[in-house]
Amino acid sequence: MTTVTWTADEMMTVTAARSLRDGTACFVGIGLPSTAANVASRTHAPDLWMIYESGTLGASPDRLPLSIGDGILAETADTVVSVPEVFNYWLQAGRIDAGFLGAAQIDRYANINTTVIGAYDDPAVRLPGAGGAPEIAASCREVTVIMRHSRRAFVERVDFVTSVGHGTGPGDRERLGLTGAGPVRVITDLGVLEPDPLTRELTLVGVHPGVEAAAVREATGWDLRVSEDLARTPAPTETELSVVRSLTGAA
C-alpha cells in the first residue's frame, strides 16, 4: 500500500467535485469551481453539462481555462450563445441545476460578499464585485459555495450582501421571490457546512481527514453549530488526486 498525501485545497476540490451529480447542468465559475467541475466530469460525472457565463453551453475543455471566456470553452461547447441569452434563457428561466460560487465573506446564513470589505462608500478593500453571482444564487436549483476557511472570511454578518443565501433565516428566500433553493452546502479546506433544515443557519456537517470540529469552530467568526452526525470526508482516491493534479499542473 502506498501512502497518499494531499493538500487541503485538493481535498476541498475533490469534495466539491463529488457533490456534483452526473447529468446535471452546472453553472461554472473560474478558479476552484471550474477545477471541481472538471474533476467531476473526468471521474464520476462524464455527462455533467457545464455552462460558463461567457455563453458556452456544454463545454468540455481538455485543459483548465484561466478565464470564463477561454477559446477552449467555445471550441468544445455544444453551442455558444450570447451573454444575454445565457443569463435570460438559461439561468433566469431556471434551467440550471447547480451553481458554484466563491466568496470573500460568507455569513451564518450563507449570504455572500464579493463586493467590498468595510463600508461600501469608503471600503477597506475593494473586491471585483457581483459578476453573475446574485442571479446564480437566486435562480440555480441549488448552490454550492467553495472557499477557504478563516475567521476573516466566515463572519457573523457580511459587510455587503452581493448574493443572497438564506437572508436572515427561514422564509426569507420565498419572501424575496428567489426561485432556487440557495446554498445547500459550503465546502472549505477544513470541512463541509450545510444550512440547518429549520433555522437555515450554516452548521458543520463534515470534516476532512485530520481536521477536528474544534479547529473549524476556531476558524469561524460566529459560534458555529456542529451536527450530531458529524461526518468524516473520505480521503481523496488516487484517481481523484491524479485528475486534480493533471488539471492544475501539480502532477
Add this chain to the structure above:
Amino acid sequence: MTTVTWTADEMMTVTAARSLRDGTACFVGIGLPSTAANVASRTHAPDLWMIYESGTLGASPDRLPLSIGDGILAETADTVVSVPEVFNYWLQAGRIDAGFLGAAQIDRYANINTTVIGAYDDPAVRLPGAGGAPEIAASCREVTVIMRHSRRAFVERVDFVTSVGHGTGPGDRERLGLTGAGPVRVITDLGVLEPDPLTRELTLVGVHPGVEAAAVREATGWDLRVSEDLARTPAPTETELSVVRSLTGAA
C-alpha cells in the same frame, strides 16, 4: 418610337419603386411592396437595404419571393437574425428608414385595417390580421402604403385600426408616442395621396397617366381633397416595365 402600354398595377408598382431612395433601409412586406422594392433595387436604388420580417437583413433575392421567409432571402442576405431581433433591435430601435404596408381599408387619416370588415366580434369578413404592420407603422421613419383604389377600401373611417396612420388628425402620433412620421404617401393604381401638412388628411397629389382626379374622387369613400398642384405621374420607362415584368413573370 414604340408605344409602351402597361397595366394599372404596373404603374402602381413603378410609382412605389420610385419613392424609395437609394441606400435606405426598407422593411419589405410580401406582394406589391416586395415587387416595388425589388424593382427599385434593380433600377435607381442598387444599395437599397431590404429587411424582411423573417429576419433577413440586406436580402437581395434574384427572383421575387412568394413569402416573407423564402429560402432565397436567407441565401442572399448579409445576415439572418431571429424574429425577436428583427423587431426589437432593428425595427423598434428606429433603424428602419422606410416601411411598406398594404391594407384592406384605409381612411381619411391613413389609418389602416387588415383585421376585419365589420364588427370585431362578429365580422363580415375576417382578414389575416396585424402581422408586423402596427409596429412598422409606429417605428419606421416613414411609411408608404400601396393598395388598389376603391370605395370599399378607401373609407371615411376604418372598421378596425390595425395600424395607426395619423389617428384623428394633427398631434395624435406624438400623443401616442409613435416615433416615426407615419404614412407619408399612399400609392394606388390611380394616383398618389399624401397627408396634408396641416390637417393630416389624405389629399390627392398625383394621378397616373390617363386618370382624372374626378375618377379618383369617385373611387374614394370620403370627399377627397385634391391638391392645387396636382401632378401627373410620369409613364413607366421601358426599363422599369421590363424589370417589373421580369420579376412578375409577365415579361
Add this chain to the structure above:
Amino acid sequence: MAVPLDEAVRQLIHDGDTVALEGFTHLIPVAAGHEVIRQGLRDLTLVRMTPDIVYDQLIGAGCARKLVFSWGGNPGVGSLHRFRDAVTRSWPVPLEIEEHSHAGMANRYVAGASGLPFAVLRGYSGTDLAGNTPNIRTITCPFTGQELAAVPALNPDVTVIHAQRADAAGNVQLWGITGIQKEAALAADRVLVTVEEVVDELEPVPGQVILPSRVVDAVSVVPGGAAPSYAHGYYERDNAAYRAWDAIGRDREAFTAWLTELTAATGPTATGRAAAGPAAADRAADDPEPAGRGA
C-alpha cells in the same frame, strides 16, 4: 432518443393543451400537425405567429378551441378560409381568438423563454388590438415615466418544431431562417422536434441554432416533414401547393374530402400527397384582403 411521430404526439400532446407549432414560412412542422389531426385531438389552444395552411387544416378538422396569433393567412396567396369559416360561422366548432402583432407575439415568446411573466415593447399604441385583447396592457418606465405596452409571457404546454438535423443524443440543429423557434421551444413545458435526419455528429453550419437535448423531449425522424414549406439545404418550398390550398380551403366539401383522405392515410409518409391537392387556383377577385400583406 428518436421515436415514431405518432408515438411522440400521443405522449406529448393531449386534449385541451396549449400547443405551438412554430415556423416562419421555413421549417413548418406540417407532418406533426397532420398527426395531431389524425389522432383527433380536441380543444387545443393553438398558438403561432403566422398560422398558415396547416393551421387552417387543424382548425377545419375541429382540433382547436382557440387561436392565439398575429397573422393568419396563406402567404402570398390570400386568406385562410377554414379559419374564416370557424371565426365567422363556428364551423365545425367555434373558434375563440386572441390577436397580437408580430412584435407582441415575438416578445411574449421571449418572456416565456426567459422565465419572466411579461414583456415590454413599444407597440399597439393607438390600435384597436389593445382594446380587444385583455392581454395587452400598459406599463410605465420607472426611470423615464414613459408609457409602454406590456404583454404576458407565452408558455405553451407543448411546442412542436421541424429542424434539419438531430444527433443520436437528441441535440437539434436548424439553420436558414430560424424565426422564433428557439424562443418557442424554450418557452414550452414539452418540446417535440421532427427532423429531416439523424446524424452521428452535428457538423457546425453558419447561422445555426442548436437546441441542446436537455430541452428536447422527443425527436421524430420525418423526412419531408415540413413540406409544402421548405427545409433549407434539403428541399424547396412548394409554392404550387400553397396556391392549391386556396380552392380546397374555400369549400367545406372539398376540405372534408381532403380531411378524409388525410385521416385514412397512416403516418407521415402520406403527408406530402395529402397536402398537394388540385392545381393552383387563382385568388378570387372578390377577396378583400390586402394586396400586400404589409409585413
Add this chain to the structure above:
Amino acid sequence: MAVPLDEAVRQLIHDGDTVALEGFTHLIPVAAGHEVIRQGLRDLTLVRMTPDIVYDQLIGAGCARKLVFSWGGNPGVGSLHRFRDAVTRSWPVPLEIEEHSHAGMANRYVAGASGLPFAVLRGYSGTDLAGNTPNIRTITCPFTGQELAAVPALNPDVTVIHAQRADAAGNVQLWGITGIQKEAALAADRVLVTVEEVVDELEPVPGQVILPSRVVDAVSVVPGGAAPSYAHGYYERDNAAYRAWDAIGRDREAFTAWLTELTAATGPTATGRAAAGPAAADRAADDPEPAGRGA
C-alpha cells in the same frame, strides 16, 4: 471605410463621453483602449460588464471619471489594483462607480439596443446592490402582480469592439465567444471596430455575429489589437501577460513606468510589447478576493 486607429479614436471619442470597450475575455479592444490613453482623453464614463486590465490601465492613466460595471478583476489572477487605488484612495483621480450584476448589465445593453428605456429581470432581490445603486428599481407585472427588478437602458455615446474581420464595405464579422458585443454596438450612438484584417468577402463562419456596415462608424485594421486577450482563429490568450499585470498594477511606480512606456510609443504596434511586462507574479497571500470568482 478603414481609417487609422488614432484618427478613428480622435473622430469618435471625446472628453466626457460614455464609452463601452466591450469584450467578454475574448476580443477585448485593448489597442483601442491604449490609443484612448495615448490621446489623453479625460472624464470618460467607462462602461463594461467585465473591466479587466485595459480598464485598470485606463483608470490608472486618469481617463475615467466613472465606471459602470458588474465584475472588475483580472480574470483567473485577482483584483485590479489601479481600480482599487482609484476607488479607495482617489489616485490619480476620484472614480465614481455604478455597480450591477452581469444579468443586470446584459439586460441594460439589450434595452439600449432595442430602443426601450428600461429592462426587466429577476434579479438583485435581497442584495445590497439595489440599495446602493439608484439605477436599480422594482416594477410590478401588470398581469401577475409579481415584483421584478428594472434597470435603465445603457446607451453609450461610443462602443468600441474588436472583431476578426471586416469587408471593404465595413460589414463586421466576429465569432467564437461573442459575448455582449452585438448589443453593446447596437445600443451606442457611435461604433468603432478594430479588426484583425479586412477581406474582400466575409465567408460565413458557424457562430458568427455580423454587424452590418450601417451600424458601424469606423473600422480600423489593428492586427493583434485584442492582445493579450485573444482572437478566435487568429491568436491565443496570453495568460502570462495577465499574470504579469498583477505586479505592475499593484505598484504606482511600476504602473507609472508602464504608462510612460505606452505613451512614448506611437500607434498600435507598440501595444503587444507594452502590455507584456515582467514575469508572472503570483497572487499575494493577503489578497482577500474570492478563490473562485463565482461566475
